[in-house]
Amino acid sequence: MSNTIDMLESGMAGPKPVMEREKSIGMESCYTVQMPLGTWFVILDNPRQRDTEEHARKAAREHLRVPNPTHRSVCAACLPSGKMVKLDGHTRTFLWASGKLEAPADGTVTVTVYPVHDMEEAKDLFDTFDNRLAVMTTQGRLTGGKRxxxxxxxxxxxxxxxxxxxxxxxxxxxxxxxxxxxxxxxxxxxxxxxxxxxxxxxxxxxxxxxxxxxxxxxxxxxxxxxxxxxxxxxxxxxxxxxxxxxxxxxxxxxxxxxxxxxxxxxxxxxxxxxxxxxxxxxxxxxxxxxxxxxxxxxxxxxxxxxxxxxxxxxxxxxxxxxxxxxxxxxxxxxxxxxxxxxxx
Structure with a gap:
């Protein structure tokens, strides 16, 4: 597979990741990689993401109040250039980076990567994740639209x-x-x-x-x-x-x-x-x-x-x-x- 992970803070494409598993999604396939938190932090936020800080304040009092092993699993879209765009995990990322949520002990996250053809597809895929998880309010969608x-x-x-x-x-x-x-x-x-x-x-x-x-x-x-x-x-x-x-x-x-x-x-x-x-x-x-x-x-x-x-x-x-x-x-x-x- 020719897709590469953005492993550098500069946003340039880095070495091809080692795939741990792979499954068919239409004509493409998704795969998972273990990624250092620092690399995950600098991956682009999805343009349709809501007001992350506002949502984080609420999440820190509710479902993200206590660390859970499932928190380390996140998803990203991979553009043809190799750059990645977050599909979920924006709130966890904010809380990890600000020290308000205990980060994974080994300093890595498990990223499921979905190859896409362009940014529009990445944004549409974000909507699919959002509908599945039912986490975005109307106001959140407006904020994402403005962004x-x-x-x-x-x-x-x-x-x-x-x-x-x-x-x-x-x-x-x-x-x-x-x-x-x-x-x-x-x-x-x-x-x-x-x-x-x-x-x-x-x-x-x-x-x-x-x-x-x-x-x-x-x-x-x-x-x-x-x-x-x-x-x-x-x-x-x-x-x-x-x-x-x-x-x-x-x-x-x-x-x-x-x-x-x-x-x-x-x-x-x-x-x-x-x-x-x-x-x-x-x-x-x-x-x-x-x-x-x-x-x-x-x-x-x-x-x-x-x-x-x-x-x-x-x-x-x-x-x-x-x-x-x-x-x-x-x-x-x-x-x-x-x-x-x-x-x-």
Missing amino acids: EHTLELHSSCLSGTALHATSLKICDAIATQGILQVQKPDPEHVIIGRWKPVLEMVDAQGYGRMSTGMLAGILLTWVLYASTARYGAMKGFWLSYFEVHKSSVSKHWLPAEALRFRVNKESDFGGGRVLNARTLAYVCMALEAHFAGKTFLGKNEPVRLALKSEENPIDVVMRHVRQAGGIPPVEKWRKIADSVLQHS
Whole structure:
């Protein structure tokens, strides 16, 4: 077998390993080697790996609290160049290296090596291991997706756990299939890659943390209007919302002010899919009023910012998208984002 193990910290391919066992996997075969811990430590982390440090904190209190002989068994993918990429063991590696988990006494690990054709196959194989072991949460998959696509988010609106997978999936379903929800959405890392330009635009605004439905509303309106003549008005609407602007006229509500009231009131009645759809509909209705230069009337609440009993919030959202001229093709999002960020 021509595959070689990366035995040097520089990442260069080293001598061909001695195979202890081998079994057929399709046209290729996997094999195991005994590897020094120091060599295992410097093998590349899988690009889809979650937030290792965060997971390690929990694991150190639970299943990795006490050393176990099974901990020494790890897996890696081997690229045609001989370089390796971890398929599992990221958390154990972190804990071993930081001295928080007792390392194998002989200073080696048993590595099962899977030859792959390229990095994409290594990433896909990582997903297979992850599904089998059921160790990655939705937030972990988002973190892995951000790492894979070198996406760094810093605002309170999108950094850390503020980025909701459901918000992304709602917007992605609207953008790619014209509906509010699909039964089998793309994996989080695929959606992250597609929405990276939009996320970068929104992140640059420095917005605060939002609910799932409201975050979907922000992402949707930015992708709808960032390249249109209404870009400035849309941006002004969200500025009004986050700066909590209020009408100076009695019994009048600014659209963003009315939206804040309505969303807060709706949240008193629970959450979930229905609330997300209704929230997104209210965002569209309030934004339309803002574009038209209108206010909502009402002594104690903005009366007309409300869904009729027979009105489907999904219909409201999709009608707004059509009236806006539809969402630009995905292949144009990068150029749109670059233009916005250049002039921010």
